[in-house]
Amino acid sequence: MKQITAVLFIVMSLMISAQENKYSEKEFQQKLDSIKAEGNLLYSHEIASWNSGDLMAANKKLHEIAQSYLTYKSNDTVKTVFLNKDQNLVVAEYSFKNSQRKPVRENMQHRKPNQTELNINKIRSTVISQLSDPKYEVGVPEGYNLNIIIVPINENYKVYLIPGTSQSGVIPFGNDYLFITDKEGKITSNQRFHSRLIPAFTQGENGTLTMATHSHLRTNPFISATDICTxxxxxxxxxxxxxxxxxxxxGIYMKYNYKKDSIEKTKDPL
Incomplete structure (x- = not known):
């Protein structure tokens, strides 16, 4: 029996090595670098939305008229704009650089939405109208919400859905989606990065946790941009x-450190 077990272990190890060796070290690192860049792009959008939302909420006059928001990248700047109820006026604009928490510019002068904002708003509305289709299996567990991030790619769009929560001590991994749309917002392909929500609770029975780990589906073998953003x-x-x-x-772990903004391949998650 011990010999059989040993043989099985060797076979499994060889299978794992064969899968990993599909990528050269250079190819593997290029893949990680690409994922990290996409994660940082998503983060730059979402942190701008977070900080703009806080600023809007603190402005009583603006809070009364702002009904929805759009966040997008323009050159080296990420902008969040708030629209009025009829969505025909931008009532506030916050501009951020380098994912900083404070905007480099605030503009409270009302104006009509520009073409980029009109396009993104159209894509947002069109995609949302399609998400009720059961084939996409989009759901939101109680205590969580889904935030939308729209990234133009040539004439098409990437539309990410990532989870959010107001609960303290929780990192809401999982329950994240990517939709590719045409220029009109019609979904042409979709992907789920995780099969469900995988909340990482940072307070355990023995005190504060210092490490979080989760597993991916075989169909999604790499750390995801949504993981990094979240x-x-x-x-x-x-x-x-x-x-x-x-x-x-x-058959490996991929470890991300947000202070170093680095991903490393390892056999040990700790």
Whole structure:
């Protein structure tokens, strides 16, 4: 029996090595660098939305007239604009650079939405109208919400849905989606990065946790851009600095540290 077990272990190890060796070290690192860049892009959008929302809420006059918001990148700046009830006027605009928490510019002068804002608002509305289709399996557990991030790619769009929560001590991994749309907002393909919500609770029975780990589906073997974005948003509210993802398809962990903005491949999550 011991010999059989040993043989099985060797076979499994060889299978894992074969899967991992599909990528050269250079290709593997390029893949991680690309994912990290996309994660940072998503984070720059979402942190701008967070900070703009706080500023809007603190402005009583603006809070009364602002009904919805759009966040998008313009050159080296990420902008969040708030629209009025009829969505025909921008009533506030906040501009951010380098994911800083304070805007480099605030504009409270009312104006008509520009073409970029009209396009993104159209894509947002069109995508949302399609999400009730059961084939996309979009749902939101109690105590959580879904935030939408829209990124233009050539004439099409990437539309991400990532979870959010107001609960303290929780990092809401999972329940994240990517939709690719045409220029009119019609969904042409979709992807789920996780099968469900995987909340990482940073307070355990034995005190504060310093590490978070979760596993990915074999169909999603790499750490995801949504993982990185979510962690960068919530980790500063905790004592965690890094998290890891286990890839059953590759037989390894990928560990991300938000202070270093680095991903490393490892056999050990700690």
């Amino acid at each position: 962690f960068k948003l919530y980790a500063p509210l905790t004592k965690l600095e890094e998290f890891s993802v286990y890839s059953p398809a590759l």
